[in-house]
Amino acid sequence: MSDSTSDCTKPYTAVTEAEVEALVRGICFKTGPPRRLGVEVEWIVQELRAPRLPVTTRRLEAAYAALRAVPLRSALTIEPGGQLELSSPPAASLMECIGTVSADLDAVRAVLARDDLGLVGVGQDPWHPPRRFLREPRYDAMETCLDRTGPAGRAMMCTSASVQVCLDAGHEEPGPLGLGRRWWLAHQLGPVLVAAFANSPLAAAEPTGWLSTRQLLWMEIGPDRAGAPPLDMDPRTAWAGHVLDAPVMCVRQDSGPWDVPEQLTFREWTRSRTPRPPTREDLDYHVTTLFPPVRPRGHLELRMIDAQPGDDGWIVPLAVTAALFDDPEAAETAYRIVKPLAERGLSGPAPHNPLWLDAARQGLGDPELHETAVACFATALDALPRLGATTEVTDAVRGYRDRYVVPGRCPADDLLDHLRATDGRAHGKDSRT
Numbered sequence: 001m002s003d004s005t006s007d008c009t010k011p012y013t014a015v016t017e018a019e020v021e022a023l024v025r026g027i028c029f030k031t032g033p034p035r036r037l038g039v040e041v042e043w044i045v046q047e048l049r050a051p052r053l054p055v056t057t058r059r060l061e062a063a064y065a066a067l068r069a070v071p072l073r074s075a076l077t078i079e080p081g082g083q084l085e086l087s088s089p090p091a092a093s094l095m096e097c098i099g100t101v102s103a104d105l106d107a108v109r110a111v112l113a114r115d116d117l118g119l120v121g122v123g124q125d126p127w128h129p130p131r132r133f134l135r136e137p138r139y140d141a142m143e144t145c146l147d148r149t150g151p152a153g154r155a156m157m158c159t160s161a162s163v164q165v166c167l168d169a170g171h172e173e174p175g176p177l178g179l180g181r182r183w184w185l186a187h188q189l190g191p192v193l194v195a196a197f198a199n200s201p202l203a204a205a206e207p208t209g210w211l212s213t214r215q216l217l218w219m220e221i222g223p224d225r226a227g228a229p230p231l232d233m234d235p236r237t238a239w240a241g242h243v244l245d246a247p248v249m250c251v252r253q254d255s256g257p258w259d260v261p262e263q264l265t266f267r268e269w270t271r272s273r274t275p276r277p278p279t280r281e282d283l284d285y286h287v288t289t290l291f292p293p294v295r296p297r298g299h300l301e302l303r304m305i306d307a308q309p310g311d312d313g314w315i316v317p318l319a320v321t322a323a324l325f326d327d328p329e330a331a332e333t334a335y336r337i338v339k340p341l342a343e344r345g346l347s348g349p350a351p352h353n354p355l356w357l358d359a360a361r362q363g364l365g366d367p368e369l370h371e372t373a374v375a376c377f378a379t380a381l382d383a384l385p386r387l388g389a390t391t392e393v394t395d396a397v398r399g400y401r402d403r404y405v406v407p408g409r410c411p412a413d414d415l416l417d418h419l420r421a422t423d424g425r426a427h428g429k430d431s432r433t
Helices: 017-027 057-067 094-113 137-147 152-159 179-196 213-221 235-245 266-272 280-288 315-326 328-345 354-365 367-387 391-405 411-423
Strands: 037-047 075-078 084-087 117-120 162-168 294-296 299-306
Touching: 017 235, 017 266, 017 280, 037 094, 037 315, 057 094, 084 094, 094 117, 094 315, 094 391, 137 152, 152 213, 162 315, 179 235, 179 294, 179 299, 179 315, 179 328, 179 354, 179 367, 213 299, 213 354, 235 266, 235 280, 266 280, 299 315, 315 328, 315 367, 315 391, 328 354, 328 367, 354 367, 367 391
Parallel strands: none
Antiparallel strands: 037 084, 037 117, 037 162, 075 084, 162 299, 294 299
């Protein structure tokens, strides 16, 4: 949600429907050998001494003012509810990406600690209701738009956090590293990543019945805004059609509130040209208001992984995902491993199909997802040395596999166990039922 408009389109030039389709096809998938990797890590900011107390707006403002003076290689942005996000620059290797973000996180934590604040890795704030921190026309319009489908939008804006892995789109040619294969694999491996890294079972200090409540929020927002296009056609064609037929979230204004039309698709906007003709800048902005689990932005942005516990918990999903996509042998193996899962999707777009629903609700308590995750982690562990991963990183992935994946657990289970032990709650809402 902190996406800024890209500089790859020229502003203030009106576009036609045909131009929009051509622009989307050309901009959103840039092919070539996979050489770059990135990660975006989001965090909930909390009081170090009393995590259940909300951080006041004044304290957040002071902390972020101090952070803006810190030299970072990653881009630091603030989410609508005050969540903090670091977005790495494109890295030439897994270890370069990890090194850059780790150093930046150390610097950020040091500044926050001076004000008794810290970062917590969890997919959804388990204690506090949605509360807007940023008051900007973009977020006012987003809130108005998302409120039309229920409360999930506000929760997504203000209480959610994730680990988003960014991968090159891949070769134009077919094969394990080809664009078509990587696009398909991202959507079929997605529910396995949801299940293995689910870490958001609570809302307002109560179990929700889902291990990834954050993923539930995306599903409740609806397929037009947070769904994927069909997988049974060329990725460029499918995504271009999806962008054109998705509702416009808002029409930006130079001053005053932004217009929030109802049921105006971008295709209809190009045809009606009201309330004003859409521009290339409007198109670029429109794409950032779509939140599918896999979003093409020139590269592929995998958005389905909950934020992870611990200072370095984000490294494991980054390493596993990079290994399964960027090592040719592992990519081919992963394709074969997840292929049987496709039938459970019933040809429905992600995440609004039975497979994704089961992953978010049951995690690795689902036998087929459990078996698939065990095989995918084994494949990733074999591939990581070929990607130059250090022993420390490989050991972290192996430790996660042994602690969570093999027993069929995920970090959400730890949160539920802790709640049962400390508050005597979580009864009657077992997420596996």
